[in-house]
Amino acid sequence: MLEYPEMYTIAQQMKKCIIGKTIQSGELHKDNNNLFMSTDDADKYKLLYDGTITDVDFYAPDIFIRLDNGYGILICQCGGKFLYYQDIAKIPDNHTIHFAFTNGTGLSYTMKLWSLGIFAIKHEDWDQRKKANAERQFQPLNGTEKEFIDFIRKVSIEDPLASKIFLAKYVAGVMSSCAGAILLRACVHPSKKIDVLTEEEQHRIYTAMQSLLSEACEKGGRSSETDLFGVKGGCTTVTERKDIGKPCPNCGNILQKISVGGIMAYCPECQKNK
Numbered sequence: 001m002l003e004y005p006e007m008y009t010i011a012q013q014m015k016k017c018i019i020g021k022t023i024q025s026g027e028l029h030k031d032n033n034n035l036f037m038s039t040d041d042a043d044k045y046k047l048l049y050d051g052t053i054t055d056v057d058f059y060a061p062d063i064f065i066r067l068d069n070g071y072g073i074l075i076c077q078c079g080g081k082f083l084y085y086q087d088i089a090k091i092p093d094n095h096t097i098h099f100a101f102t103n104g105t106g107l108s109y110t111m112k113l114w115s116l117g118i119f120a121i122k123h124e125d126w127d128q129r130k131k132a133n134a135e136r137q138f139q140p141l142n143g144t145e146k147e148f149i150d151f152i153r154k155v156s157i158e159d160p161l162a163s164k165i166f167l168a169k170y171v172a173g174v175m176s177s178c179a180g181a182i183l184l185r186a187c188v189h190p191s192k193k194i195d196v197l198t199e200e201e202q203h204r205i206y207t208a209m210q211s212l213l214s215e216a217c218e219k220g221g222r223s224s225e226t227d228l229f230g231v232k233g234g235c236t237t238v239t240e241r242k243d244i245g246k247p248c249p250n251c252g253n254i255l256q257k258i259s260v261g262g263i264m265a266y267c268p269e270c271q272k273n274k
């Protein structure tokens with residue numbers, strides 16, 4: 001899945017290479033059961049035609065490519081690859097969705113896991129979507145520590161989840177891989193319920209979230225994903241299934257297997273469940 005650092009990286013790269021370009025066409029090239037949009041949604045890509053890109057907005061977990069004709073391209077949370085092509089004729093046939101620009105360049109999306117979809121929406125709908133998302137999820141690199149702790153308290157009453165599941169569900173752009181890494185850095189057990197976290201643990205989670213996500217953004221995302229030019233990110237994962245048995249980056253102890261919102265690695269020394 002593309003998480004916060006990769007979506008951030010892709011949005012920054014899009015700002016550099018697609019602003020000023022004009023949409024010639026867009027197509028749902030190969031439909032897929034794990035793509036949660038319809039061919040009717042793809043028909044609306046026609047609304048984008050002849051629009052020129054003026055900005056690329058990243059508001060986790062979404063990217064919005066803003067056009068000068070009142071519409072834009074909404075990219076929702078997804079597992080897959082976005083690639084920029086200097087020559088649209090070189091986009092391989094196995095891609096899922098593409099957009100062609102009038103100067104012969106283009107953008108493709110190829111699905112790997114699942115995708116909530118890519119939609120043509122109005123500027124007003126994007127503003128509404130951001131507002132709704134701000135109510136529901138915490139923006140990890142925008143909010144203060146006090147706002148984060150208040151947010152944990154609020155969610156604790158309605159939905160007292162395990163810390164890892166809380167991060168993946170309620171922190172915008174964070175999913176399983178980043179949630180696990182944040183908790184390992186914070187030395188908090190992934191299944192510890194958020195309503196029993198101490199103030200010190202809440203502080204450590206906030207600090208780890210800030211440092212880990214900022215570093216991963218600077219490094220161009222995680223090494224398990226690629227950027228807009230097909231280059232792997234420079235940030236190594238630490239708590240994915242494949243990391244089980246590797247040494248803990250904090251203490252050197254061997255990471256063990258645990259299942260909290262999916263199989264993951266954790267450190268029984270650093271992340272005691274007390």
Ligand SMILES: [Zn+2]
Pocket residue numbers: 248249250251252253267268269270271
């Ligand atoms: Zn450890």
